[in-house]
Amino acid sequence: MSVKAVSSEAIKTERPRVRDRILETACELFYRHGIRAVGVDAIASEAGTNKMSFYRSFPSKDDLVAEYLTDQEGEYWKWWDEVVAPYAGNPRRQAEALIESVVDLARHKMKEASGCKTSRGCALGNACVEIPEDNQRLGAIVHKYKTEIRRRLRKLAREMGAKEPEVLGDALMLLIEGSYYTRLTFPGNTGPVTAIPKAARALIDAHLA
Amino acid sequence: MSVKAVSSEAIKTERPRVRDRILETACELFYRHGIRAVGVDAIASEAGTNKMSFYRSFPSKDDLVAEYLTDQEGEYWKWWDEVVAPYAGNPRRQAEALIESVVDLARHKMKEASGCKTSRGCALGNACVEIPEDNQRLGAIVHKYKTEIRRRLRKLAREMGAKEPEVLGDALMLLIEGSYYTRLTFPGNTGPVTAIPKAARALIDAHLA
């Protein structure tokens, strides 16, 4: 969402540029209702503008979706780094911190200010359901994102001295992704998500024994 | 898909009733491209008929979707029971058989005859992304389905004498759901799915120690 340095006066008006308003609105609507379910008309009017102004900022809806995805990815890494930072040098503690953080917020930035609706899991993962298989562009964004998650978890497993770091990393990823996925069906913490800390600890123990 | 007892001659014509052709076609298209991405026009013509005949068999698209979901659920339980049957009385072996079966087919009935496209994970779970939150009807179908999966896995964990059967059952569910979810991004067995057998065994071991 990074509102890039804007002409100094825009700040006092308190109203961000159209483009930023549109992107922010799109992020909320896409995440909550899905990509296909939200039209550009709805996004524009919800952002307090109209369709014509939308197409002045974005060449097409697909471009907006691409920006939505990279935006969500950016927020995810920000969350990841923040969770991991306090335990630098202690990979096991880092992994556990990540897992525990997944429990209370399956997705970062769960509208701390606004209505705090229930989480709908991973924005990128959900988008993958709606992205047509011939759309290389959007598909590649999600693939890169998930590949990076996998790489980071495997790295963490390697650093903590796991016997089979690839297996442990992948196993942790399955637990996390499963948590995101089941959030769609079980609101809040009513689902199997609550089991993830104990499960992760048991897996780590088994790989360090 | 159960083609119910049809007037004896329909067999020799080799062409099932319109309604069945439509449902079968819809199952394929919905699963592969998503629910919102497939219109009734496309389904009808793909099934060799037209829209008018479609609406003679189904009151609305939502009714077709509901039938699609319950159909997929039925196939899933059929697969489950078949995998589990050979190891009756050995709950641990049953759980392991389920896990192992998830690896080579993330979804049942992976088009054994036809083009054998890559799996797209859980039909019901994916549908949940596209179902609007105010649609109680479709949402309830998915919720019941996932709840039953959870119940069965917890039951298995209890039967094998796990110390915390709810935790073990939920943990196994997270692994399985994570496998389905990541299939969307990593085609075939290129993703973290391959780690699920070892992970599941480690978890079970930890809960039986």
Place this chain on the structure above:
DNA sequence: TCACACTGTTACCGATCGGTAACAGGTTAC
């Protein structure tokens, strides 16, 4: 034979989809 159930066909409905043309007003910078 006659009636009925099933299917195909064509044309249509209002609504919405993604996307564009043309024009008007308001700021800002020089």
Place this chain on the structure above:
DNA sequence: GTAACCTGTTACCGATCGGTAACAGTGTGA
């Protein structure tokens, strides 16, 4: 002042969405 930029507005485009009316053809069962 004036040119450039940003935004709002209205109207429109072809295509598709879910859904319906009316009519014609076919086979079946009694």
